[in-house]
Amino acid sequence: MAQYTRVSGFVGLITLQNPPVNALSAPVRQGIVDTVQRALSDPEVKSVVICGQNGIFCGGADIKEFGTDMFGPPLIPMIHAIEAANKPVVAAIEGIALGGGLELALGCHYRIAHSKARLGLPEVTLGLLPAAGGSQRLPRLIGVPAALNLITTGRHVTAAEALQLGIVDQVTDHNTVDAAVKFALRVGGQSLDARRISTYPCPQQPDLDALFEDVMQKVRQSARGAIAPVACVQAVRAAATLPYTQGMEREKELMATLFTSGQARALQYCFFAQRAVGRWKMPNGARWDTSKPRPVHKAAVIGLGTMGRGITVALAQTGLSVIAVESQEKQLMEAKQAVSGMLERGAKRRGVAPVLDRISYSQDIQAVADVDLVIEAVFEDMALKTKVFRQLSAVCKPGTLLCTNTSALDVDQLASETPNPELVVGMHFFAPAHVMKLLEVVYGSRSSPEAVATAMQLGKKMGKASVAVGNCRGFVGNRMLKLYLEQASFLLEEGATPELVDGALEEFGFPMGVFRMSDLSGLDVGWRIRKGEGLVEPGMASGQSARIRQGRRYSPLGDLLYEQGRFGLKTSRGWYQYDKPGSRVARSDPWVHSFLEEYRARHGLVARNIDHQEVLERCLYAMINEGFHILEDGIAAGPEDIDVIYVFGFGWPRHRGGPMFYADMVGLAKVMEKLEHYHQAHPDVPYLQPSNLLRKLVASGSPPIHTWGEVIKKLHSQL
C-alpha cells in the first residue's frame, strides 16, 4: 500500500509501504494511483514527494506476481499519470531504486537521491526488459550509449554515478525526504514543460547504425543464447529511432515475448533459488533460523597453492585478519608475491586501497594458535590432510572451527582425527577462490549447527552463494561433474571430436565446453583424482578389458593424453593446441584427431555420427540423473541447492535455470525415457539407469519443481 500525509503545509508526501523492499505489488500500485489522485485534487497541495518506508525507495515490480494472474492497476498508465501531473512530483530515493522502482522515479519530474542509494534497471537479469517506459525514458535522459550499458547489463550505479550520468538531479548526505520536501516547496508552481522525460528527443548520436551493430554483436556474444539482452538493445534502438509512443509500443511487443519465455522463468527461479539456499537445513533438523553463527575476526589458511592463495585474498577482502601458513619457504615467498598482486589488482579495479597489512605469513603452524577459524587448503591427499588436522587440534585455541577445502575427500574421516569433530566442516571453494561466487559448505555427520552456520555466514560475507550440502565423494558439484566428464570421453570413443562436444555445450550456453575446460584446469588435475580413486592403469592394453575399471565402462583417453605430457594450457597441448603456455586461444589439433582414430582402431571401435542433441542428452541427463540420486540421498536439501551450485560454480547458463530446473522444463518423462534409451545402448554405464526419485516423480505425474520436496519426503519415509 501507500500512505498519504500532507507535510510543510503544501506538499503531499506519498510513502510506499511493502516490506522488505517496497516492491510494486498490486496493493502498492493501487495505493500510488489513489494517493497521487488525492494530492493532485487537493488545492492546498502545490507539489508531491514519493518516498519508500524504512529507508528504501523501491525494489521494482513484485517478482512474485510474475507468472500469476496479475491484477490491480498496471504500471505504465500509473507512471504516465504521474508524469502528466500539473504539480511537480519529486522522487526521494533512499536505499534502492531498481527496475520498476527507477522507472517510477523516471516518471517523476525530479529525483533526489541519498549518497548511499543504488539505482539500476536489472530487469535483464530476470529475463525481462524495463517495460514500464524505462527503455524509452532512460536513453532520452542520459543518451543511448550510457542507457545501453545500464539496461543490457542490469548493473546498479551509485548515487554519485547517477548524478554524473544525469539520472538524478541532486544527491544528499542528509535526510533525503526532508531534502525532497524542501526541493518540492521550491519548485511548486514552476513550469513542468521541460521536466517530462517522455517528451525529450533522444540525444543525437553520430553513426547510430554502427553503434547498434557493434553493441548488438557484443551483447549476443556475451549473452550466450539469452534473449533478454538482445531485446534490451532492440528496445533502446526503438527509443533512439522512433517517437515515444511508437517506442512504447515496441517496448510492449518485446516484453510480451520475454514475459512468458522459459528463460524469464528460469532467471526468476534462479533469483529466488539464490535466496532460498540461505535458508539451509540439515537432515538432523538443524536449520538456519535456529543456529547461531560464531563471530569470526581472525582466520588462518593452511597451504598456499592456487586455492590457498585465492582463499587468503577472499578472506582479507572481507575484512578479516588472516594468517597464511605455508611450510615450504620458496612456495611461501611466491605465494606472498602472488597474493599481494591479486589484492593490488582487485583494489585497483574497485578503486580502494589494497589490504596487504591484513595478512601475516608464517612457515610455522603454531602461528594459528589464536584464530577463530582455519581453512586447510593443502594438497588433496587424505594422509596429509589428516596430519594437518591433528596438528591444528593441538595448536588452536578451544572452539576454533576447522574447515577443509577438500573438493571430494571424506569430511567425516577428517573430523574423526580431531577431538572435537563437531567443529569440523568442509568449505569447498572453486578456483580462482577470490573470484568464483560459489562455496559448498559441507557438513559431516557430527558437524555442529553452529559450525555450519558460521561457515555459511562467512561465505555470505565473502559474497559467495553458499550452499550447505552433505558429505559424500565429490559432494554435489564434483559428484555430478564426474559423470558429465565421463560421458564426454565416451562420446569421443564413439566417434565425436572435442570440437563437436564443446560446440554443442557452448551452443547450449556453457562459457566453455568440457574439453576446453579440462585444458584450462589441467589434465594432470583430473589424472591425479582418478589415480586417487584407483582408476588409472599406466600403459595401454587394447580391447574391451582396457576400458572396464572397477566393473564398469571407463575411458582412459584423458590418462593417455596425460602420459603424453599433454596437460592442457600449461603445456600448450591438451585436447587442443595453444600458441604458447597459458594462451587461451584453443586451436584444433590434428594430432588429437589421429590419436582418437588410432585409439578407436586399437580397441575395435567403429566411429559413428554423433549430433549435438546426443551430446547434450548424454552429458546433461547423466548429470541430472545423479542430481536426483543426490536429492534421494539427502546430500542436497532441494533442487534449488543443486541449481545454485551449477549456475555459480560450473558455468551452467543462468537463463536455463540449473540442471534440475532444466529437467523440469524439458519434462521429467522425456528425461527418463532418454536415460532408459541410453542405458539400453550402454548397459556397462549403470548410472544411465533412471534414479528411483526420477521414476517416482514421473509416476506422480511430473509435479512442478517447487513441489518435489513432498515426493522426496515420501521416498525418505519409505526407506
Ligand SMILES: CCCCCCC/C=C/C(=O)SCCNC(=O)CCNC(=O)[C@H](O)C(C)(C)COP(=O)(O)OP(=O)(O)OC[C@H]1O[C@@H](n2cnc3c(N)ncnc32)[C@H](O)[C@@H]1OP(=O)(O)O
Ligand atoms: C506485463 C507486466 C509488465 C510489468 C512491467 C515490468 C517492468 C518492471 C520490472 C521489474 O521491476 S522486475 C524487478 C526489478 N528489480 C530487481 O530485480 C530487484 C531484485 N532484488 C534485488 O536485487 C535485491 O533483493 C535487493 C533489492 C537489492 C535487496 O537485496 P538484499 O540482499 O538486501 O535482500 P534480498 O535477500 O535480496 O531480498 C530480501 C527479500 O526481498 C525479496 N525481494 C527483493 N526484491 C523483490 C522484488 N522486486 N519483488 C519481490 N520480492 C523481492 C527477496 O526475494 C527476499 O525475500 P525472500 O526471497 O528471502 O523471501
